[in-house]
Amino acid sequence: MIALVVDGIILGSILSLGAVSLTLVYGIVRFANFAHGDLMAVGAYVAFFCVNTVFAALDLPAATFGPLSFGLPMLLALPLAMLATAVVAVIVDRLVFRPMRRRQYAPVMFVIGSLAAAFALRALLFIIWGPEFHFFTQALRPALQLPYEIRVKPDQIFIMAACLSMVAGLYLFLRRSRLGQALRATADNPDLARISGIDTERMMVWTWAIGAAMAATAGILLGIDAQLRPEMGWNLLLPLFAAAILGGIGNPYGALVGGMTIGIVQQVSTAFLLPTYKPAVAFVILILVLLIRPQGILGSEQRGF
Amino acid sequence: MNVLEAAGIVSGYGDLEILHGVSLSVGAGEVVAIIGPNGCGKSTLMKTIFGLLTPTAGTVTFRGADITGQPPHAIVGQGLSYVPQADNTFLSLTVQENLAMGAFLRSDTIAAQSAMVYDLFPDLKDRRGTKVSALSGGQRQMVAMARALMLKPQLLMLDEPTAGLAPVFVETVFKRIAHVNAQGIAVLMVEQNARMALEHARRGYVLADGENRYTDASSALLANKEIARLYLGGDL
Numbered sequence: 001m002i003a004l005v006v007d008g009i010i011l012g013s014i015l016s017l018g019a020v021s022l023t024l025v026y027g028i029v030r031f032a033n034f035a036h037g038d039l040m041a042v043g044a045y046v047a048f049f050c051v052n053t054v055f056a057a058l059d060l061p062a063a064t065f066g067p068l069s070f071g072l073p074m075l076l077a078l079p080l081a082m083l084a085t086a087v088v089a090v091i092v093d094r095l096v097f098r099p100m101r102r103r104q105y106a107p108v109m110f111v112i113g114s115l116a117a118a119f120a121l122r123a124l125l126f127i128i129w130g131p132e133f134h135f136f137t138q139a140l141r142p143a144l145q146l147p148y149e150i151r152v153k154p155d156q157i158f159i160m161a162a163c164l165s166m167v168a169g170l171y172l173f174l175r176r177s178r179l180g181q182a183l184r185a186t187a188d189n190p191d192l193a194r195i196s197g198i199d200t201e202r203m204m205v206w207t208w209a210i211g212a213a214m215a216a217t218a219g220i221l222l223g224i225d226a227q228l229r230p231e232m233g234w235n236l237l238l239p240l241f242a243a244a245i246l247g248g249i250g251n252p253y254g255a256l257v258g259g260m261t262i263g264i265v266q267q268v269s270t271a272f273l274l275p276t277y278k279p280a281v282a283f284v285i286l287i288l289v290l291l292i293r294p295q296g297i298l299g300s301e302q303r304g305f
Numbered sequence: 306m307n308v309l310e311a312a313g314i315v316s317g318y319g320d321l322e323i324l325h326g327v328s329l330s331v332g333a334g335e336v337v338a339i340i341g342p343n344g345c346g347k348s349t350l351m352k353t354i355f356g357l358l359t360p361t362a363g364t365v366t367f368r369g370a371d372i373t374g375q376p377p378h379a380i381v382g383q384g385l386s387y388v389p390q391a392d393n394t395f396l397s398l399t400v401q402e403n404l405a406m407g408a409f410l411r412s413d414t415i416a417a418q419s420a421m422v423y424d425l426f427p428d429l430k431d432r433r434g435t436k437v438s439a440l441s442g443g444q445r446q447m448v449a450m451a452r453a454l455m456l457k458p459q460l461l462m463l464d465e466p467t468a469g470l471a472p473v474f475v476e477t478v479f480k481r482i483a484h485v486n487a488q489g490i491a492v493l494m495v496e497q498n499a500r501m502a503l504e505h506a507r508r509g510y511v512l513a514d515g516e517n518r519y520t521d522a523s524s525a526l527l528a529n530k531e532i533a534r535l536y537l538g539g540d541l
Binding site for chain 2: 182184188189199
């Protein structure tokens, strides 16, 4: 049981990182971005391309870091993939959402637009890398045996630490930096932000870039833990939304709590139910929370974070 | 020389024309009040001057430069600040963060300007770390004005600064406006509370049906029986 909770925390960290970035984007662009999962996949594939194609050809030292399954190439690929995914998201905004903003489309049209972007991105991954599974590495790493029958791979400890420090970093960025405060101000009251001299179109670009970079990281970590497939992000989209809504949509700190909750509950449920029912469990929780506390665990009645 | 000059403004929302050619001016360091019945276009005029609405005809000149049709974030950097009637604070941000956003365009001046603004609004100083959502309506109005003063504007535009406030705060708001004006900052305000607004202004404009109706010194407007009957809630 404790072992399942630990598994849940690892899954929950990745879900949290995805949900936090999803909800950050939602808070500013004000629509549910259905392409978020596929941005995760784009990030993972760009990192795969860097590590297994470019860096392999460059003969970069491939030695792994201690017990971890990856080494220097992955560490270099991470920022490159974050940057590339950010650029992809900003391009999608330019091509799809900005023209819609100019013409003042209804919010539902933006959601449909993001759905179209999601399909397009995934199709691109299929075309370039094909439908088969890819692995960052084929090497097997032994899991650490801890008391209470807990088995954790060193990679998974890294994943957890990376997710949590990234969310903590976002928190500090939003609180302390001038740009972060301006993003919060834009989420809180876009009209007043413009009146204060904040160029909200530029804030939109920053939001897409930061949200996509975080999504890319979540995708890469998921790829390290499991494998890469073009649908890897799309399949995670519903749990991500469940986590974001659970914590109160538009509230990044709530998304952290929501991601952990969904991750732990899904894994613990496998002690009683077939693993096939895992996604259903997430939704039972979501429905229960919506019935009891429609504003989410931490709430989002008011705008802003 | 006038700080602000609006000439022949025609503006509205989409196809709905609200202003049919309104003109007004504000002199340097002057306090000017715009009064008139509900729906006469007072707020529309403010929004058009500040670039939130684009006029279909007419020009807005600020310190001699044509700013017609410029976006708000371009206008605010030139020394014109605006406090809208509703939603005029960042509720989820602290008082100090609201001030910092007011000086977003010139972040290097935040410390010095905050000190100046806290001198004008001493009640806010103790609450600088408090989220605005935890403040009272009167205090929020102070935050809204304080935010708008962070870029050392030459003209502060206030849309209904006392709307929905308890009488004790109405008095305070007008006192603060006088303090702000004493710093040499011109004030253009739209007020429901017409009599008090005129008592605190040098000149007043009466708008009706989207057009200029009367323009005169405040004392003259206050003394005019016709205006008192129509716009000031009966003659005293």
